Amino acid sequence: MKVSSWLIIIILIFLLTVCIGMLLLFHWDIRRMTKQLEEIIENFGTNELVRTNTHSKSLIRFITKINQLIHLFKQDQQHTQKREERLKKEITNISHDFRTPLTSMKGFSEMLHDPTLSEEERKEFLVIIQRKIDNLTMMVDLFYEFSQIDSTDKQLIMEQQFLDQIIVDAMLLFYNDFEKNQLKIHVDETPVSPIFADKKATNRIVTNIIQNSLRYAKSYVTINLIEEKDYIRLRVINDIDEFDRTELHRIFDRTFRMDTSRTGGQLGLGLHIVQQLINKQNGKVVADVHEDEFTIDVSFRKWLV
Secondary structure, eight states, X not given: OHHHHHHHHHHHHHHHHHHHHHHHXXXXXXXXXXXXXXXXXXXXXXXXXXXXXXXXXXXXXXXXXXXXXXXXXXHHHHHHHHHHHHHHHHHHHHHHHHXXXXXXXXXXXXXXXXXXXXXXXXXXXXHHHHHHHHHHHHHHHHHHHHHHTTOTTOOOOXXXXXXXXXXXXXXXXXXXXXXXXXXXXXXXXXXXXXXXXXXXXXXXXXXXXXXXXXXXXXXXEEEEEEEOSSEEEEEEEEEOSOOOGGGGXXXXXXXXXSOTTOTTOOOSXXXXXXXXXXXXXXXXXXXXXXXXXXXXXXXXXXXXX
């Protein structure tokens, strides 16, 4: 009996020692992980994660969740940093966009006070100033439309629309601009089925694409309507100066401009707004450049009776 009692005591002491040892190891591991967390917080730019030597499944799961949280927080931090960088770039672009025409207008308005100016020169300067004002108005309108794209107050009204007529109306508005730029225009008048779209958004899409072709076309613009099973595709083709195809994936970015010299004083929001508006209507848009020809395809959902 005495031997069995001592054996039980020894076993209990051994188990107690093991338990105490495990608790000490667990406590030491918690302290080590806490220190790791403190170092990660102090140096959050590193890629360090919390590590553990424990074999406890529950603790391993807990550490895994902490590391997931750290990873998500770092991702959000990186996205925030990129957004801030884009915002700074956009503010710089906006400042340039407004400063250029304003500086020009100031210069011409000061020249109007010159008593030696002829009446013809005075009228010419006034025309230039008016064009600059129109350009500024267009910029403000684009910024406003861009700010309203995701607004909950601006819901799209999806109805039957006739894309061919919308194109004709838009082309008439820009007829004088095409004439002034001496561009050859070909509009395919093949009748197509109506589309399922918001009228105002569709007008803006067509207008932005036409303005883009006016801005960059060298000698011609071709507009085709292609009827497919579920979509009506608007294809606009124009010749352009040399273009770096490696930049094609950025064509719909809101900060991207094809005229890197920025001498045209034109915003890069036009095609970005096209993409946003067609996506909201469950359509799609793609662009391509082959040799000296730029093509943009916008697919509108077909009206289904």
